[in-house]
Amino acid sequence: MQQPKKIAVIGSGFGGLSAAIRLAAKGHEVIIFEKHDKPGGRAYQYEINGFKFDGGPTVITAPHQYDELFELAGKKREDYMTLVPLDPFYRIFDGKGDHFDYWRSQEHTEAEIKKYSPNDIAGYRKFIKGVTDIFHWFHPFTEKSFPTLWSFLRIFPHVIKTGTWRSMYAFAAHFIKHDFIRKVASFHPLLVGGNPFDTPSIYGLIIQFEKQWGIHYCMGGTGAIVKALCRLFEDCGGTIQLNSEVQQIIIHNKQAKGVQLKDGSVYEADEVVCNGDVAFAYKNYIPNTLLPKQMNFWLSNLQYSNSLVVIYFGTKKKYTNSKLSHHNLILGNKYNKLMRDIFQRKILPRELGLYLHMPSKTDATIAPEGCDCFYVLSLVPNLDGKINWNELMDEYVDKVLGFLEENYLPELRSNIVAKHAVTPLHFQNNLNSYKGAAFSIKPSMMQSGYFRPQVKSKWFDNLYFVGAGVHPGAGVPAVMASGKIAAAAIEQ
Known part of the structure; x- marks a missing residue:
């Protein structure tokens, strides 16, 4: 084994924890510096009046990624956390309030399609065959870096063969005729900050990713996964230092040499792994005089994902008879216009595009007895949209809750006993996300693979980035994979 190294990790999100556990299990001296009072990054868990609200990721897939971490340390996942499978994966509502249950089982999903458009069952089978091919071709590349342009260009014959140059919606529309079923088949880019109408269907591998390994919930919420990984x-011998905000990555002769905290203290390190937003980190953690001239121009001209308004709320009654499932998507009648307003025009849409999470449907421990626990996120533009959220926040939150009260949760507002809401300003100011983009750099063909920031910095030695902004991208499985790539690069 090589000589143990001192490794500083900035941030305790899933990417930082993935890298840190792997490196600590190999005997390195690893310390995580976390800005907040609790670990998790976007997966921070709020505790309000006896309710537990997961701050960010709630769709948990690929249990084998967690198993891998525990096995490296000679431990068992079951001794640290409890995952339970969810089926249906999602309940998807159309503009009229009718719903489609999206199951792991092909047979059950086809039964749902039959309710809307029996003639589309054959096309849906071809669609699933297409995304299965995409998965088999491209999933292996999600745990590899693309250090050269040639390493990325080698996949393009497969892009042409599988038709993944089409957008996700266009790929679905090639096989499916019914508009709502097309939306059901193509919404997945929204989970990683992409517009289904322009995100390449290479990201359709997420669909098969879910079918391959299922969608799960961790008892106690996603925050329980964070606690398990921190433990x-x-x-493994690692150290987590909370309330420790990094001010600067120390660079000497184009090498990362450690970090300086806001309190002035310095930690010297052989390697630095940054789980902070990659654009924010380059613009704020490294003196501008040390950056290549093209760096700021490049980062400023990348396209960034949408942002979110997220409302966490607990009710003093249980909505036992509601038509909601654990994971719910509410897609309105003007879905195409909604996407244009958010991603292209960058204005606040009149329509709502909502994801509604109801974990108390599965887990009684997440809320006080006799209560229900929710979070609803609404898709909005990032801060390029110039929307005054300080003025609009209360009005917008009331609009979303009013819509839910009218259509899904009767007498909602009079039953809320715990509430917290965040806007794009939270993503910018608290989570250090450039432009308040909730998923960092937007997924597109020219912002994927080699064209996306890589885990290993191209400009500074001994500096690595993990998280949504680097290859392979946003979403918990991809972020976990970035930690694996970083740890392997450091080991090599």
């Missing part, structure tokens, strides 16, 4: 990291 595992500490069991």
Whole structure:
């Protein structure tokens, strides 16, 4: 084994924890510096009046990624956390309030299609065959870096063969005629900050990713996964330092040499892994005089994902008879216009595009007895949209809750006993996301693979980035994979 290294990790999100656990399990001296009072990054868990609200990711896939971490440390996942499978994966509502249950089982999903458009069952089978081919061709590349342009260009014959140059919606429309079923088949880019109408269907591998390994929920919420991974990291000898905001990555002779905290203290390190937003980090953690001239221009001219308004709320009654499932998507009648307003025009849409999470449907421990726990996120533009959220926040939150009250949760507002809401300003100011983009750099063909920031910095030695902004992209499985790529690069 090589000589143990001192490694500083900035941030304790899933990417930082993935890298840190792997490196600590190999015997390196690893310390995580976390800005907030609790670990998790976007997966921070709020606790309000006896309710537990997961701050960000709630769709948990690929249990084998967690198993891999525990096995590296000679531990068992079951001793640290409890995952339970969810089926249906999602309940998707159309503009009229009718719903489609999206199951793991092909047979059950086809039964749902039959309710809307029996003639589309054959086309849906061809669609699923297409995304299965996409998965088999491209999933292996999600755990590899693309250090050269040639390494990325080698996949393009497969892009042409599988038709993944089409957008996700266009790929679905090639096989499916019914508009709502097309939306059901193509919404997945929204989970990683992309517009289904222009995100390439190479991201359709997410669909098969879910079918391959299922969608799960961790008892106690996603925050319980963070706690489990932190405990595992500490069991491997790692250290987490909370309330420790990094001010600067120390660079000497184009090499990362450690970090300086806001309180002035310095931690010297052989390697630095940054789980902070990659654009924010380059613009704020490294003195501008040390950056290549083209760096700021490049980062400023990348396209960034949408942002979110997220409302966490707990009710003093249980909505036992509601038509909601655990994961719910509410797609309105003007879905195409909604996407244009958010991603192209960058104005606040009149329509709502909502994801509604109801974990108390599965987990009684997440809320006080006799209560229900929710979070609803609404798709909005990032801060390029110039929307005054300080003025609009209360009005917008009331609009979303009013819509839910009218259509899904009767007498909602009079039953809320715990509430917290965040806007794009939270993503910018609290989570250090450039332009308040909730998923960092937007997924597109020219912002994927080699054309996306890589895990290993191209400009500074001993500096690595993990998280949504680097290859392979946003979403918990991809972010976890970025940690794996970083740890492997450091080990090599």
